[in-house]
Amino acid sequence: MAKIIPFKAVRPSADKVGLVTCRTYDDYNSAELAAWLSYNPYSFLHVIHPAFANAQKITIDKRFKSVAHKYQDFKDEQILIKEETPVFYLYEIQTKSNVFSGIIAGTSVEDYKNNVIKKHEDTLQFRVELIKDYMKYTDFNAEPVLITYPDSVEINTYISLRKKSKPLYEFATTTKEKHTLWKIDTQSEIDWLENHFEKIPNLYIADGHHRSAAAELLLDENKGTKNENLKSFMSFLIAESNVKIYEFNRIVRDLNGFTKDDFIAKISQYFNIENKNQELWKPKNKYEFGMYLDGSFYALFYKQENIHKSEHFEIENLDAQILYDTILHPLLGLEDLRNDERIDYVSGKQSVSVIKDLIDEGEFKVGFMLYPSDISEIKALADNNLIMPPKSTYIEPKFRSGLVVYEL
Structure with a gap:
């Protein structure tokens, strides 16, 4: 209660x-x-x-x-x-x-x-x-x-x-x-x-x-x-x-030594890939990911045979965790998503064009767009004492500071 x-x-x-x-x-x-x-x-x-x-x-x-x-x-x-x-x-x-x-x-x-x-x-x-x-x-x-x-x-x-x-x-x-x-x-x-x-x-x-x-x-x-x-x-x-839940999209400063072609070949092990060229493409469903690299957008569709059915499938099938397990960690060498300076985050409230502009300016090499989690995923994780990867959700509403104060 x-x-x-x-x-x-x-x-x-x-x-x-x-x-x-x-x-x-x-x-x-x-x-x-x-x-x-x-x-x-x-x-x-x-x-x-x-x-x-x-x-x-x-x-x-x-x-x-x-x-x-x-x-x-x-x-x-x-x-x-x-x-x-x-x-x-x-x-x-x-x-x-x-x-x-x-x-x-x-x-x-x-x-x-x-x-x-x-x-x-x-x-x-x-x-x-x-x-x-x-x-x-x-x-x-x-x-x-x-x-x-x-x-x-x-x-x-x-x-x-x-x-x-x-x-x-x-x-x-x-x-x-x-x-x-x-x-x-x-x-x-x-x-x-x-x-x-x-x-x-x-x-x-x-x-x-x-x-x-x-x-x-x-x-x-x-x-x-x-x-x-x-x-x-x-x-x-x-x-x-x-409650309104947005995703946090990821932008990374380099390809960890991979060429563009080698990187795309590596991720094709887990994803079916479609080149969307200049279309400002973003995911429309769970298990879909957007990628912007070298002036082109790509649609990444997670292969069905890779979807987990294990004891802790709630976390393993979370889109943010899938991206980490298949690309960010094994290929791009990112471990600490909170503190690694090679990665940054863009709220899903912002347009995909923001990610494009940041990468076109040269400070970042590749961007990944996610489909937002829903409340049922968040509750399933909480009910099973599981923890989301850092920067998985941007949630509204946001409270006005100073409107109501709680004194101790």
Whole structure:
């Protein structure tokens, strides 16, 4: 049974919400970051990236303490205000092509430990420890873990009806998105949501594996704590049918000593290959791969006789794993997909022409386009305690940082 917990959130004052919230820090290039910090004094970027011009010249602990001080300044100035009672929120994000709706709530670290909340990605220990230290010094988290759950008719109906009520916030962003937030603060509604989520046997992490692992590590370091907030982490819970999954395409800097003809001959052992010439071709089905090499696109169709039927076929038949097992590792000599500088990644949200341009410019030699995984593959892996290869999925929605803050 899945447990969700209301919490005393901190959020922007209604008149400043559009100015305060921001994309995740990593989404900004240096020029954008400097512009937002220079011209918008209310941006939450001032909190998560204080004294940005000198940020690289100070130690991590001093930087985190600066974050904590700036956060307190925002509260003292009433830019951020705290709820008087524990609440849930209903949150909707409208993009150009999708509408995402879900519940913002606390989720249980104990559920995470006991695999009620399931994961499908591996984590890097140094990143987990860095996020844990960040939360320890700052005493807050402003980016929830994105969690998906099997569709529930009752919860879906509740969300549809609740969205007809007057929202707490409604604002647009410079990325042409519309964001709407409703506060759920009546005890009857809170009890109803808690009871209905308790009927759901498992939740699945879609995005935020490092944040959830950091919450577990922080609780482990504070065993016996009476601080109930440490026993939960903030999550944005969304029905699995409402999640949008994109692929991560791969671009590689060289052919590891192969000539073009030898490389194509080698991969023909596993794939039927069609030269698409200048057609901007991308996969339309599972077991199909696109390749761009030396000015031409190729369609690669994985040979049926190579499809695994072994005990762990869920991971062996994953398209990202197939590409690694047949080309990236044995032919191109790539082992560590997270850290090898010979490989880079392009989100499936971007056009195939981006990959073409990067390779035509000469920095990269070959690109591979994948078909995106679906939620059933992710759940099958999580249910069998299997881990996807790094950079297998790019999942939406993406949460606005500073919209809702979870204090520890």
